[in-house]
Amino acid sequence: MGEPPTDDALVIQESLERPETFARLYDRHAAEIHRYVLRRLGDSHADDITAQTFLIAFRNRARYDLARASARPWLYGIAGNLIGSHRRSEVRALRALARTGVDPVAESWSERADERVTAEASQQALAGAIAALPAKDRHVLLLVAWADFTYQECADALGVPVGTVRSRLSRARRKMRKALGADPTLVSDHNGAVTHG
Amino acid sequence: MDDMTKVHELRADAPAPDRARLVPGRQKLLGAARKGSGRGMRLDWRVAAAGGAATVVTIAVMAAMLAGGDGSERGVRPAGPDLTSATALLEQAADVVSRQPEPHPRDGQWVYLKTAQCRSGSSDAAPGAAPEVGEEWVQYDSPVREDDTDGDTEPSQRRLYRLLASLPDDPAGIRKRAADMFPMGKDTGLTREQAETFALLSTLDEAYPVHPRGMARLFRALAADPGIEVVPHLVKDPLGRDAVALYPDLGSKAVERQEYLLDPATFQYRGTRSVAARDYEEKVDGVPSGTSHKKGEVSFCEMKTTQALVDRDGEKP
Numbered sequence: 001m002g003e004p005p006t007d008d009a010l011v012i013q014e015s016l017e018r019p020e021t022f023a024r025l026y027d028r029h030a031a032e033i034h035r036y037v038l039r040r041l042g043d044s045h046a047d048d049i050t051a052q053t054f055l056i057a058f059r060n061r062a063r064y065d066l067a068r069a070s071a072r073p074w075l076y077g078i079a080g081n082l083i084g085s086h087r088r089s090e091v092r093a094l095r096a097l098a099r100t101g102v103d104p105v106a107e108s109w110s111e112r113a114d115e116r117v118t119a120e121a122s123q124q125a126l127a128g129a130i131a132a133l134p135a136k137d138r139h140v141l142l143l144v145a146w147a148d149f150t151y152q153e154c155a156d157a158l159g160v161p162v163g164t165v166r167s168r169l170s171r172a173r174r175k176m177r178k179a180l181g182a183d184p185t186l187v188s189d190h191n192g193a194v195t196h197g
Numbered sequence: 198m199d200d201m202t203k204v205h206e207l208r209a210d211a212p213a214p215d216r217a218r219l220v221p222g223r224q225k226l227l228g229a230a231r232k233g234s235g236r237g238m239r240l241d242w243r244v245a246a247a248g249g250a251a252t253v254v255t256i257a258v259m260a261a262m263l264a265g266g267d268g269s270e271r272g273v274r275p276a277g278p279d280l281t282s283a284t285a286l287l288e289q290a291a292d293v294v295s296r297q298p299e300p301h302p303r304d305g306q307w308v309y310l311k312t313a314q315c316r317s318g319s320s321d322a323a324p325g326a327a328p329e330v331g332e333e334w335v336q337y338d339s340p341v342r343e344d345d346t347d348g349d350t351e352p353s354q355r356r357l358y359r360l361l362a363s364l365p366d367d368p369a370g371i372r373k374r375a376a377d378m379f380p381m382g383k384d385t386g387l388t389r390e391q392a393e394t395f396a397l398l399s400t401l402d403e404a405y406p407v408h409p410r411g412m413a414r415l416f417r418a419l420a421a422d423p424g425i426e427v428v429p430h431l432v433k434d435p436l437g438r439d440a441v442a443l444y445p446d447l448g449s450k451a452v453e454r455q456e457y458l459l460d461p462a463t464f465q466y467r468g469t470r471s472v473a474a475r476d477y478e479e480k481v482d483g484v485p486s487g488t489s490h491k492k493g494e495v496s497f498c499e500m501k502t503t504q505a506l507v508d509r510d511g512e513k514p
Binding site: 019026032046047051054058088089105109126127135142144145146176 | 200201205211213218221222230314333341
């Protein structure tokens with residue numbers, strides 16, 4: 001066996017012959033998927049959903065479009081569907097944060113009471129606005145803001161046209177700006193090549 | 198400050214997992230890889246197909262962990278619901294609900310929903326924890342859920358009401374209409390029959406308000422479905438109340454089943470739960486993992502404790 005392939009598509013292709021090589025994809029991406037799930041739903045779901053994401057991906061690997069070098073959109077798409085089945089929990093936690101300033105999701109990783117941080121008012125307003133978004137708009141917003149996805153990557157993850165991603169994000173951002181007290185019409189174009197932090 | 202920056206900062210202190218936490222998931226994956234198919238693992242039954250276009254629909258994971266044996270039920274027949282067979286029970290349920298009054302929902306109304314969820318027995322939730330109670334409001338005629346142009350197929354409550362109201366009489370026609378409302382992805386591994394059964398159960402799970410004669414037709418379609426079983430005695434729901442439990446038969450090798458709970462008097466839908474069909478130990482790659490489950494253990498539930506039509510978002514019935 002030579003050097004391990006560097007791009008995900010090659011790993012997936014190789015895994016069709018040698019299934020265990022799929023574990024390389026896990027080694028590359030499981031940590032970030034885990035953190036993304038943790039951030040959306042809290043600690044109690046992160047292990048299960050991460051494991052399920054990769055099992056589902058593994059089972060469906062023969063259908064993977066090998067023209068796509070990075071498997072991140074595909075994996076986030078699967079994780080997003082799994083997160084979607086806990087929509088009520090997610091919305092409930094966001095509403096709790098909006099109402100009380102205490103975030104049940106963040107509490108799940110803050111082990112000590114003295115680590116508890118009460119959110120600032122703008123975060124509460126934001127959480128309320130995110131809770132009120134339709135699930136599909138929330139997916140786009142959080143893929144861009146938390147997973148640093150481009151429009152194209154969102155489109156690949158969600159299986160929708162890029163134009164749909166653009167309109168969903170724009171709709172979501174208007175609501176975020178409104179919640180933050182800014183003029184909702186002044187949305188600067190988010191150019192799809194986002195890199196935060 | 199830019200709105201996206203604000204969103205980016207929300208929960209930004211979420212930690213990355215340490216390596217040890219990722220090991221069990223990797224082992225599961227390798228276990229599946231060595232079997233070559235990915236079967237043999239318990240997956241969340243609500244998994245939607247990969248790709249994002251399909252709605253998150255209640256899909257059973259058929260296989261679950263396989264082992265021998267067959268759990269026999271103790272049949273104690275109470276007065277009231279006819280638990281001799283799923284067919285008898287569902288025909289009775291159809292008769293009862295068909296006589297209930299129509300709710301006459303109006304556009305612009307909201308559905309108030311109070312839920313209780315439990316997750317005992319899962320990997321890191323506290324076993325036996327009290328159900329987590331939550332409230333939400335869903336727009337009856339949500340334009341977002343009626344927008345067909347964006348690949349998202351989650352139906353609005355209005356669409357579900359209209360579906361029930363317009364169901365035909367024949368079970369085959371009902372199954373097809375339900376399957377059109379809850380399309381499955383291509384990658385689920387379900388047969389058409391199975392997909393239709395789960396579309397019927399998804400309709401039962403999601404539809405509110407309930408059109409009485411439509412629900413009666415749905416019950417009759419379920420009565421005609423040989424894949425639906427009833428637990429031959431009343432069960433206690435997660436809130437301690439008596440309930441009738443229906444479930445799709447996943448074969449004698451399935452160790453878990455998904456139960457749909459009904460009120461034993463009104464046959465109103467109460468919620469769903471996952472129950473161990475018998476004692477079993479989880480296996481990873483054929484090796485016992487040390488995690489065992491007792492027959493009757495509930496690993497997940499979502500009870501709809503209150504549902505009502507209200508006129509405004511945030512209004513309580």
